[in-house]
Amino acid sequence: FSPELLRMYYDRVFPAAAMCRWLGYGTAQLADTGARLLQRREFSFTTGDDVYIRYLSYENEAGLKKDLLAKLPHKIDIGAIFSAPPSDHKKYKLFEPKQRELIIDIDLTDYDFLEVDVKRLETCDRCWPLMALAMRVLERALREDFGRGPRLWRGRAAAGRAGSGRRRCRSRFEHILCVYSGRRGIHLWVCDARARRIPSMKCLGSFQVRGAVADYLGPVLAPATGRLAIRTPMHPSLARAYKDELEPFFHSHMLTGEAAGGQKKLLAMLENEQIAEQLLDAFEKRPAMSGAERWKRIKSECKTPKLAAVLTEVVFTYTYPRLDVNVSKGMNHLLKSPWCVHPKTGRVCVPVNVSECEEFDPSSVPTLKTIADDLDA
Amino acid sequence: LSMYELPPAEPISVSEFEEFAYDRLRLLSTIELARAKGLKGAELEARIRKARDEFMPLSPTGLIKDYYSHFILRLAYCRSEDLRRWFLQNELELFKWRFVNNPPEDRAAWLRAKGLQYEAISRDEYEEIKEELHQASPQPPSPPSRPRALHYKVAFEEVVDLVRQRRVYLRGGSAFVPAADLVSIVATARPPRLPLPSPTSLLASVFTPPPPPLSHKADRLASFLEGLATQYVGDDYSRPRSGSAVSLADLPTVSRRSFPLCMHNMHAKLLETKHLKHSARQQFGLFLKTIGLPKRLSCEESTAFFRAEFTKKGMAADKFMRDYGYGAPPLHRLGKRQDWSAMSCGKIINSSTPSIVSSLLGANAAAGEHHGCPFRNYDEGQMRATLQQMQVGAQDVQYILDKVRGQHYQVACGKFFEARHKGSTLIETDLGGINHPNQYFEESQKFFAPKDEAA
Structure with a gap:
């Protein structure tokens, strides 16, 4: 993680212009400078020795790029849009967040019940299907x-959109x-104006x-x-x-991929020892059984409404996304910027296309090293 | 059904003013306790109805009282964010109850009057999403006379609590709200319209023009309002109770057995460090006074008690008298005539938190501050450790921590009581929680009294 590599990255690769266009949301050319969103956006840089430099803000991409090269941050975070440019925040009496994308943070650390060894990178990559x-x-x-x-109610909706409905329905x-978070998670940024303008507290x-x-x-999560x-x-x-999503994923990944120990734990969650043992026996006898077959078997055992409900809960427990609610709740939570380099892995936080996320392979994400090699080549 | 949009303009007498305020405070406290206990649905409604009938009956005078008392409490509770939230949440609950229990026609008329018009979805739309609607919010099957319940289409931001609990069908940013849940919209719509003006401006508007006989009573009102927020409306513990005299010699046993956690903690710290800071001395001293120690202990003896503990660590006796001797006389009403009754939980929780910064760092113990309510001030790890040390079962610990997270400190304390007094059921009774450290103590004494006699 040398300064040379970082300088090279920020100088030649980092898409500062695209970032600024994104964060400006089409307001960069407005005559009223106060209405331009980019300059009221908070950036935060983290230096090599883990010092956060908060409340940075830039008027344009040139400013951002210049400062990136001057500070060579190891990590870049993006905060909220404030009522005034954050770099002068001490000048204003009233300085508060005004807008913020709705952000969602999912991290494998929250999936520790699966006993994934989150410290080792390779296993994290294996868990990508979960992400x-x-x-x-x-x-x-x-x-x-x-x-x-x-689309709902085709005829009326179309008519409404042409006429008065336009005004009424919000974006x-x-x-x-x-965005791939660089190690073992993903971030979702909901950028629509309606999402950005949600206040975190409505009055009192x-x-x-x-x-x-x-x-x-x-x-x-029900603690009991x-x-x-x-x-x-x-x-x-x-x-x-x-x-x-969940049910197909459950039998294609959870029932086949895991070792017997994992399945034992899974079946124990049914809270019915007899059935769990039977199933475990059956699975051990025929290790070749496919996930879909196992799933059928489990389902046929769980017939009573109560057991079926428990089974559903088990499926959800194993597969439903665990998001970090606190990140989404506030407006002032910093989130790692796209195109930032993850300080530990060196991987670039690249955007991911949701429709092709299956094919995405975290281990093939460019790192500072590979970028340097590519540039030299 | 009132949104209390305009403050009252008619003068009322000062004693009415106080009486109204106390009654509303009792009403809201009842709601708070019921909520804290996690009562829902019919039970909660029954509780609110009972309290309403008792304190704000549906009579002409009751309505006036309701109207005035709301504004009086607004005055008293607008001073801090915590108090505001407390007030608002309980008022909201009361409002919801009133809204739901109003006849539908009144409700519709009221909505119209407030300009809260919502578009009901058409029959076609209903047919199309019927199944989803039912999945989202299971309703009892509607009677055949009404073929379908009305659903309203609103922006999801307006029904936040339904969205949060996943109790409403969402599509394309719109929520489809069944008529029965309409109260949620109203409840969400309400707070922004409830600005809490500063006390002075509201006082001014309540009493414009200030009626001449009232102006000289302004001081009295001001201090009344100030105290109201931390006012304790339960039993009176301002005087030592007879029958609960505890002698100094018993103190260690009694502390272990019958003191609430806050007092036990301070006593333990006093024994351990031979020192307590001013706020803690005050809180603890007043508590001791009320459980009857001063019956045996005159003012001088009380000083002697603290002195004995303080000086064990080698502090010179005269230094004690010089530096700390000032504390006891006022506690025993020898100084200015101020209210030195033992602090209620409300007061302890709200007014005497060790400085925010240090409690955030979990360092208030390190700073030597032991007053306040441990359920509020301890962090989770510290709480857990303390409870385990006091031999509270794992399940109860979990329950207590849950309540603490929900900021229901007094219910947490009630559970603590139950855990320490096997077989007692405090939370289930009307009490619900602990309102006063001395109440805890007396309940505990009552609990042990028969056993002591048997022994």
Whole structure:
């Protein structure tokens, strides 16, 4: 992680212009400089010895690039859009966050129940399918529940959009950016104006819209059972995720990939020793059994409504995205910038295309080293 | 059903003012306790109804009282974020209850009057998403006379609590809210319209123009309002109770057995470090006074008790008298005539937190500050360790920590009581939690009394 490599990266590779265009949200040319969003955005640099330099802000890409080269930060974070340029924040009496993308942070560390060894990078890469699944589930929920979604009531909706409906219906969640976090997680940035303008606190009291969205997306862990609590009948959003994503993933990855020990733990969660033992026996006798077959077997054993409900909860527990709710709740939480280099792995935090996230391979992400080699070549 | 948009303009007498305030405080405290216990649905409603009937009956005078007392408490509770939240949450609960229990026609009229018009979805739309709607919010099957419950389409930001609990169907950024859950919209819509003005401006608006006989009472009102937020409305513990006299010799046993955690903690620290800082001395001293120690201990003896402990570490007796002797006389009402009754939980929790910074760092013990409510001031690890040391079972520890996280310190304390007094059920009773350290002590004494006699 030498200064030379960083200088090379920030000088020749880092897409400062694209970043600034993104964060400006089309306001860079506005005559009223106060309305330009980029200059009110907080950046935070972290130096090599873990010192955070907060409240940096830039008027344009040239400023950003110049400062990057001057400070050579090991890590770049992006904060909220404030009421005034953060670099002069001491000048203003009233300095508070005004806008913020709705951010979602998913990290393998929150999946420790799977006994993934998160310290070792290779195993993290093996767990990428989990991340890809989380990404798909959340993206879909954001788009369909909060975004445009599949079109409903075709005739009327079209008519409405042409006429007065335009004014009435607010923008929806459509612009969702997924970024590989550089090691073992992903970040989602919901950038639509409606998402950005959600206040974290609505006036008084605890009516936190952001928190509510995060809670809506996030699961509730029931401490008594150690499973995620899922109500029957399932909420449509969960039912959709279960049917389309979780269940197939569960038998294709959880039932085949894992060693017998893992399955034992999984079956123990059914809280029915007899059935768990039977199933375990059956699986041991026929190790070649495919995940789909095992799944069928398990399902056929769990017939009673109570067991079926428990089984559903087990599936959710093992597969449903675990997001860090606290990151999404506030407006002032810093989140690692896209295109930043992860200080530990050296990997660049590249954006990921959700529709192709299956093919994404974290170990093939460019690192500072490979970039340097490429540039030299 | 009132949103309390305009403050009252008619003058009322000072005694009415105080009476109204106390009654509303009792009403809200009841709601708070019921909520803290996690009561839901019918039980909660029954509790609120009972309290409402008791304190704010639906009579002409009751309505006036409701109207005035709301504003009086607003005055008293607008001084800090914590108090505001407390007030707002409980008022909201009361409002929801009133809203739900109003006849539907009134409700509709009220919504119209407030300009909260929501678009009900058409039959076609309903048919299309019928299944999802049912999945999202299971409703009891509607009676055949009404073929379908009305659903309203609103932006999801307006029904935050339904979204949070995943109890509403969302599509394309709109929430489809069943008529029965409409209260959620109203509740969310309400807070922004409830600006809490500064006390002076509201006082001014309440009493404009200030009626002449009132102006000279302004001082009295001001201090009344100041005290109201930490006011304790339960039993009176301002005088030592008879029958609970504890002698100095018993103190160690009694401390272990019957003191609430805050007092036990301070006593332990006093024995351990031979020192307590001013706030802790005050909180602890007043508590001791009320459990009856001063019956045996005159003011001088109380000083002697502290002196004995303090000087064990080698502090010279005269130094003690010089530096700390000032504390006891006022505790025993020898100085200015101030209110030196033992502090209630509300007061301990709200007013005497060790400085915020140090409690954030978990360092308040390090700073030598032991007053305040441990359930509030300890961090989770510290709490867990303390509870285990006090032999509280794992399940109870979990329950207590949950309540602490929900900021229900007094219920946590109640659970602590139960755990320390096997077989007692405090939370289930009307009490719900601990309101006063001395209440804890007396309940505990009551619990042990029969056993002591048997022994």
